[in-house]
Amino acid sequence: MTRSISYMEAIGEALAQEMRRDPTVVAFGEDSIGGMGASGKLGNAWGPTKELHREFPDRVLDTPITEAAFVGAAVGAAATGLRPVADILFTDFIGVCFDQILNQAAKLRFMLGGTVSVPMVVRTLWGAGMRRGAHHSQALYPLVTHVPGLKVVVPATPFDAKGLMAQAIRDPDPVIFFEHKMLYWTRGEVPEEPYTVPFGQAAVVREGADCTIVAIGAMVQRALQAAESLAAAGIDCEVVDPRTLSPLDEGTIYRSVEKTGHLVVADESNPRCGAAADIAALVAQNRWAALRGPVRMVTAPHAPTAYSPLLEDLYVPDAEAVAAAVRQTLGAVPAAG
CATH class of the missing domain: 3.40.50.970 (Thiamin diphosphate (ThDP)-binding fold, Pyr/PP domains)
Incomplete structure (x- = not known):
């Protein structure tokens, strides 16, 4: 039940x-x-x-x-x-x-x-x-x-x-x-009853054909929001939640990228040596031939979290930041300099 x-x-x-x-x-x-x-x-x-x-x-x-x-x-x-x-x-x-x-x-x-x-x-x-x-x-x-x-x-x-x-x-x-x-x-x-979710098994929480979004933790909700807004523009995103980072289910991520040809990684951690950088590097190293555009990372800036509410809201990546990264990797808009 x-x-x-x-x-x-x-x-x-x-x-x-x-x-x-x-x-x-x-x-x-x-x-x-x-x-x-x-x-x-x-x-x-x-x-x-x-x-x-x-x-x-x-x-x-x-x-x-x-x-x-x-x-x-x-x-x-x-x-x-x-x-x-x-x-x-x-x-x-x-x-x-x-x-x-x-x-x-x-x-x-x-x-x-x-x-x-x-x-x-x-x-x-x-x-x-x-x-x-x-x-x-x-x-x-x-x-x-x-x-x-x-x-x-x-x-x-x-x-x-x-x-x-x-x-x-x-x-x-x-x-x-x-x-x-x-x-x-x-x-x-x-x-209600007890159950387990195995480690090392990612979840495809939304299927799509145009771009893979790998999202971690709270970024999963924002990735789904981005996918819905992009769907209105005819862009079909697949959202993958790794659920565990060690062990990491590389296979599910690779299969998704092979299908879509594009990758955005949404990760609230800082960008240097972060989870997004790790996943982006694994895909670039092991599925380079499947990629039809640059991998994009959506992360917090490389800075401490601000206490100011206005600055904190800018610090945390939102759904629009994820959507913008998808549009960039698909070539719809140029990346910011």
Whole structure:
């Protein structure tokens, strides 16, 4: 049975169902309960875990503001039999615990000859649009995608948020799970029963023949809006959501580009060494003969997120920016100098 729930509710439901299914799943982080149960109101920054501690009082914990400590504890717990889900709130704080993620979680299986696995999830909020400034608005999934041994998940819909979270918890390797804060209140049809969405399987969310748009996270909605506006002008776009960046489903992207001959990559992260640059380079290297026009990237500028509402609105790529890039690669208008 399906019903319409929010992206945030879908994540909370996946956590609850996985904790019922598997007694080794534990969850902790700053405000996972909300003031050690004093308020019970928070449950993460906006509330996806706010009721979990009532059902699992010994398995959902608040932590101090010590990302290095509790992410390190998650690595140790995962290596010794638990399946921890650690919440570092905003992705901007990943630098505080990056050594634990980069040099411990990602490498233990390799360094110990496969005798140890690290089945842990790090949940984190990302993305601009909520007037949170440069310390609470970044898109840092390229940072962890670069690291071998980590799996990187960026769901765009409530359906995928639930299914990918369940898959992340069941996975034998460390997973960094990026939740866009601007998607938290979007709604979609989600089954009540538990299910998983496999890693490394992109979704073709709109079929088309003229141009492929690969869109990540919240950019999927903007890509669909761009595709609808372009359809009115007779331009038929295909929209592909990778869903996971590591592993990346290159095959689905290549097949789409072979069909359309054109590629635009829409990515909220910064352009240098970002996800858009990676996907654009892979297509240019491996499907050059299929391309009939230049690859275009639609990204944030190479700058920190502005606190000013007017500047932040300019910083985040919108549907018109995606549509303009499609028109440019199709040759309808020249690229800006």
